[in-house]
Amino acid sequence: NLKLLECRKITKKANALLILADDGGFEMGAYRNRICQTPNLDKLAKKSLIFNNAYTSVSSCSPSRSALLTGMPAHQTGMYGLHQGIHHFNSFDRIQSLPKTLKRNGVRTGIIGKKHVGPKSVYQFDYEQTEENNSILQVGRNITHIKLLAREFLNNTEPFFLYIAFHDPHRCGHTNPEYGEFCEKFGNGDTGMGTIPDWHPIYYQADQIDLPYFVPDTPKARKDMVAQYTTISRLDQGVGVILDELKKSGHLDDTLIIYSSDNGIPFPNGRTNAYDSGIAEPMFISSPVTTDRHNQVTYSLTSLLDIVPTLLDWYGIDSNEIKTPLTGKSLLPLLKNEPTNTTTEAVYVSHTIHEVTMYYPMRAIRTHRYKLIHNINYYAPFPIDQDFYLSLTFQDMLNRTRNHQPLNWFKTLRSYYERPEWELYDLKLDAGELNNLAGKPSYKKIFKELQEKLYNWQKETNDPWLCAPHSILEDAGEFQDNPQCMGLDNVF
Amino acid sequence: NLKLLECRKITKKANALLILADDGGFEMGAYRNRICQTPNLDKLAKKSLIFNNAYTSVSSCSPSRSALLTGMPAHQTGMYGLHQGIHHFNSFDRIQSLPKTLKRNGVRTGIIGKKHVGPKSVYQFDYEQTEENNSILQVGRNITHIKLLAREFLNNTEPFFLYIAFHDPHRCGHTNPEYGEFCEKFGNGDTGMGTIPDWHPIYYQADQIDLPYFVPDTPKARKDMVAQYTTISRLDQGVGVILDELKKSGHLDDTLIIYSSDNGIPFPNGRTNAYDSGIAEPMFISSPVTTDRHNQVTYSLTSLLDIVPTLLDWYGIDSNEIKTPLTGKSLLPLLKNEPTNTTTEAVYVSHTIHEVTMYYPMRAIRTHRYKLIHNINYYAPFPIDQDFYLSLTFQDMLNRTRNHQPLNWFKTLRSYYERPEWELYDLKLDAGELNNLAGKPSYKKIFKELQEKLYNWQKETNDPWLCAPHSILEDAGEFQDNPQCMGLDNVF
Ligand SMILES: [Ca+2]
Ligand SMILES: [Ca+2]
Ligand SMILES: [Mg+2]
Ligand SMILES: [Mg+2]
Numbered sequence: 001n002l003k004l005l006e007c008r009k010i011t012k013k014a015n016a017l018l019i020l021a022d023d024g025g026f027e028m029g030a031y032r033n034r035i036c037q038t039p040n041l042d043k044l045a046k047k048s049l050i051f052n053n054a055y056t057s058v059s060s061c062s063p064s065r066s067a068l069l070t071g072m073p074a075h076q077t078g079m080y081g082l083h084q085g086i087h088h089f090n091s092f093d094r095i096q097s098l099p100k101t102l103k104r105n106g107v108r109t110g111i112i113g114k115k116h117v118g119p120k121s122v123y124q125f126d127y128e129q130t131e132e133n134n135s136i137l138q139v140g141r142n143i144t145h146i147k148l149l150a151r152e153f154l155n156n157t158e159p160f161f162l163y164i165a166f167h168d169p170h171r172c173g174h175t176n177p178e179y180g181e182f183c184e185k186f187g188n189g190d191t192g193m194g195t196i197p198d199w200h201p202i203y204y205q206a207d208q209i210d211l212p213y214f215v216p217d218t219p220k221a222r223k224d225m226v227a228q229y230t231t232i233s234r235l236d237q238g239v240g241v242i243l244d245e246l247k248k249s250g251h252l253d254d255t256l257i258i259y260s261s262d263n264g265i266p267f268p269n270g271r272t273n274a275y276d277s278g279i280a281e282p283m284f285i286s287s288p289v290t291t292d293r294h295n296q297v298t299y300s301l302t303s304l305l306d307i308v309p310t311l312l313d314w315y316g317i318d319s320n321e322i323k324t325p326l327t328g329k330s331l332l333p334l335l336k337n338e339p340t341n342t343t344t345e346a347v348y349v350s351h352t353i354h355e356v357t358m359y360y361p362m363r364a365i366r367t368h369r370y371k372l373i374h375n376i377n378y379y380a381p382f383p384i385d386q387d388f389y390l391s392l393t394f395q396d397m398l399n400r401t402r403n404h405q406p407l408n409w410f411k412t413l414r415s416y417y418e419r420p421e422w423e424l425y426d427l428k429l430d431a432g433e434l435n436n437l438a439g440k441p442s443y444k445k446i447f448k449e450l451q452e453k454l455y456n457w458q459k460e461t462n463d464p465w466l467c468a469p470h471s472i473l474e475d476a477g478e479f480q481d482n483p484q485c486m487g488l489d490n491v492f
Numbered sequence: 493n494l495k496l497l498e499c500r501k502i503t504k505k506a507n508a509l510l511i512l513a514d515d516g517g518f519e520m521g522a523y524r525n526r527i528c529q530t531p532n533l534d535k536l537a538k539k540s541l542i543f544n545n546a547y548t549s550v551s552s553c554s555p556s557r558s559a560l561l562t563g564m565p566a567h568q569t570g571m572y573g574l575h576q577g578i579h580h581f582n583s584f585d586r587i588q589s590l591p592k593t594l595k596r597n598g599v600r601t602g603i604i605g606k607k608h609v610g611p612k613s614v615y616q617f618d619y620e621q622t623e624e625n626n627s628i629l630q631v632g633r634n635i636t637h638i639k640l641l642a643r644e645f646l647n648n649t650e651p652f653f654l655y656i657a658f659h660d661p662h663r664c665g666h667t668n669p670e671y672g673e674f675c676e677k678f679g680n681g682d683t684g685m686g687t688i689p690d691w692h693p694i695y696y697q698a699d700q701i702d703l704p705y706f707v708p709d710t711p712k713a714r715k716d717m718v719a720q721y722t723t724i725s726r727l728d729q730g731v732g733v734i735l736d737e738l739k740k741s742g743h744l745d746d747t748l749i750i751y752s753s754d755n756g757i758p759f760p761n762g763r764t765n766a767y768d769s770g771i772a773e774p775m776f777i778s779s780p781v782t783t784d785r786h787n788q789v790t791y792s793l794t795s796l797l798d799i800v801p802t803l804l805d806w807y808g809i810d811s812n813e814i815k816t817p818l819t820g821k822s823l824l825p826l827l828k829n830e831p832t833n834t835t836t837e838a839v840y841v842s843h844t845i846h847e848v849t850m851y852y853p854m855r856a857i858r859t860h861r862y863k864l865i866h867n868i869n870y871y872a873p874f875p876i877d878q879d880f881y882l883s884l885t886f887q888d889m890l891n892r893t894r895n896h897q898p899l900n901w902f903k904t905l906r907s908y909y910e911r912p913e914w915e916l917y918d919l920k921l922d923a924g925e926l927n928n929l930a931g932k933p934s935y936k937k938i939f940k941e942l943q944e945k946l947y948n949w950q951k952e953t954n955d956p957w958l959c960a961p962h963s964i965l966e967d968a969g970e971f972q973d974n975p976q977c978m979g980l981d982n983v984f
Binding site for chain 1: 570572578580665667669848869882890905906954961964966967969970980982984
């Protein structure tokens with residue numbers, strides 16, 4: 001019996017819980033935010049290896065989730081932009097996703113919360129409670145409801161893989177303004193807001209919060225961020241109740257717990273950007289193996305593309321089972337020891353569309369010291385999404401620019417819109433990525449090296465944009481076995 | 493029984509045959525090409541109303557076919573670009589296609605040839621012989637095989653709708669160079685080329701053909717076009733055998749026959765362009781109603797978006813059955829009489845992507861006198877597709893430009909790449925669309941009028957690019973019932 005044979009592949013007692021925040025950042029004690037109260041995340045961090053250099057491969061929801069669940073960058077899965085509505089991006093039917101591979105190997109899989117990828121046949125879990133069969137607010141933000149669903153899933157056979165995809169702390173001023181900018185009123189007990197028994201909202205003073213360097217220091221932006229902080233209290237308490245359910249199920253000692261977020265926070269220079277403010281993500285891995293590192297920090301460069309190799313390793317599944325070779329690596333060795341030589345480490349970015357009207361493909365490589373960004377549609381202004389556009393923060397930036405008032409920001413709106421084809425930053429001297437070194441003669445060698453590494457990664461991952469925008473990729477007919485970038489002569 | 497009730501809606505004896513060429517143009521006697529021999533198309537034209545002003549809504553294969561089969565522009569179906577491979581565009585699941593509506597009304601539907609749209613659930617025919625379950629060369633270019641499939645389909649119940657989608661005279665130098673630039677050798681009886689019994693290839697002299705005004709007059713382009721002419725002989729004879737099969741099936745006197753093409757010919761300024769050379773299509777409608785016009789010409793502005801309303805009218809199906817209101821009109825009244833007042837006639841263009849890397853959204857309106865084109869990503873050079881890039885014609889244009897040799901063309905490569913945001917042409921004085929009148933004070937009123945009509949059409953058809961590129965469309969949350977274009981302040 002083939003099915004039994006496959007089940008037997010799992011030899012050790014191994015479960016995994018992946019917790020993902022939606023547009024979540026570093027607003028938590030564990031990442032030294034002094035104000036935002038996150039006792040549950042902090043407690044998890046203390047039992048985890050804390051990643052100080054984790055990056056998403058794309059700062060956009062569906063593309064990031066498709067990468068997270070396949071180990072492949074979005075240009076390789078076909079999820080070039082958002083999945084829902086008019087955007088309608090879907091992965092190729094042939095893509096081998098993590099849940100499919102786990103299922104084939106006898107692991108019971110479940111997803112609770114925001115799925116945001118498709119088609120169904122590619123991203124199929126045994127247990128699904130998502131926006132496809134529920135209200136997204138109920139499965140993504142009502143932490144009491146999420147708790148009960150997790151309980152239902154956990155009350156079953158093992159080994160299991162449970163993916164809790166919170167919708168918090170995503171904005172909702174664009175779709176559900178009645179609940180506030182970040183749905184911070186949803187379930188807070190006020191009239192018409194409903195009640196979430198497990199949530200005790202925390203409120204903040206706008207003048208007392210810590211603004212990240214890339215958020216303008218204005219009353220409007222502070223008001224925006226205070227709402228986000230309150231929503232983070234729901235996310236944090238949601239993590240608490242989930243970990244409590246895991247404990248009650250008796251699986252704390254055999255479950256690998258991973259916490260991260262899909263993309264940067266929805267503030268300027270954040271989500272949809274390839275700057276660190278858009279791609280750096282919180283990440284904790286809490287291993288039940290007592291000899292693994294806990295309450296320690298790793299500075300190793302880590303990509304969300306490493307999650308699939310890590311989980312395959314955890315479950316003892318040969319990564320060759322996925323027919324497409326993956327470029328990520330298992331993080332389990334990191335749980336044992338910090339690597340001694342990290343000089344060749346690099347993470348990669350592949351962003352293409354986000355909303356279907358927002359074509360702005362970027363490819364980037366980030367090493368410990370440098371970042372090289374290739375803006376493929378650099379001719380056009382950087383696009384703004386419908387959600388962020390309506391935010392207090394962006395509206396204030398627009399109005400201040402119109403009225404020639406100070407933005408209290410580290411950029412101008414114009415410099416944000418207008419980007420050169422290549423951006424090279426020395427992150428050691430310029431963490432804010434303001435001083436573009438591309439084209440500087442003294443950085444020519446570094447530029448070339450990074451460009452070549454980026455090109456090789458794009459080639460290895462079959463990037464359709466490999467030759468864009470000045471050449472065309474020919475890879476069919478007589479070029480099938482010998483793909484070529486052929487010049488368009490379109491620079492004047 | 494609901495099914496019986498639905499079948500009874502069809503009251504008259506009405507069948508239809510839609511014949512589509514792939515990248516076919518006006519290279520035929522019926523459109524006064526003196527050289528290209530097309531006796532079968534010419535014979536059909538003599539029994540038809542001949543359209544001198546028919547236009548596709550988009551000069552790109554899958555988008556055009558999705559529009560043809562839904563009556564909606566590509567931005568409304570979700571088929572923003574090509575369907576196959578890495579491009580992977582698909583229509584929204586909720587879209588009501590023509591075959592689905594016909595089936596629901598008791599019409600038996602069939603497709604033979606190139607389908608190139610998806611998903612399957614939206615574009616489902618009762619009988620399908622396409623690239624999805626066959627070699628595209630066999631179902632799209634082997635006219636003997638196509639004949640036998642048509643015979644199989646026709647040997648069944650009526651009413652029927654048969655859609656013959658030839659792959660001729662599409663290029664194939666990009667994918668199947670072994671068969672020549674246009675697959676003109678496929679089935680010609682030479683060694684390794686196979687034989688198509690029903691095809692008697694016609695060969696031409698490169699110095700004797702008629703070049704359209706938008707093709708460079710060079711030996712390479714002439715050689716390219718001669719190959720296309722030979723392939724057109726296969727298309728023409730394919731039309732002949734299909735009409736013969738229809739006759740043998742006894743349905744010549746109860747079948748409406750429509751002939752057209754999906755997009756402009758694959759030459760510069762043609763396919764993927766919104767210029768007339770990209771969007772003007774041959775069209776014949778041959779009605780079995782003896783009092784309808786035959787061997788007459790209509791100058792009425794016609795869109796391929798009119799095909800669905802025409803066929804619904806022909807089958808006696810209320811167009812309200814399609815929940816989305818269509819902007820096209822039935823062409824059956826045209827078969828009776830030429831309209832007396834055509835001054836308000838207009839056709840519209842919505843092109844967005846083609847190959848997934850070729851983001852160049854264009855929206856256009858064409859009246860009898862004027863054309864207004866909105867190039868939404870005008871910042872970037874106009875993109876070139878993989879197929880056309882490798883053609884003799886384009887390679888020659890590149891080489892001549894590099895070597896500072898005359899192109900013998902009506903444009904330069906640079907002027908072709910670089911386009912302004914708005915292009916306005918007076919087609920009466922400037923059929924070649926060379927003299928851009930946008931911004932000219934004396935054309936301000938005409939510009940505004942056309943811009944407003946175009947905007948209204950985009951709004952009516954729910955165009956996601958309605959506000960692009962300088963504004964953002966807000967249509968959710970508080971703007972759900974009152975969509976707004978809101979300024980991005982991104983022009984400097
Ligand atoms: Ca997100
Ligand atoms: Ca075509
Ligand atoms: Mg698919
Ligand atoms: Mg769909």
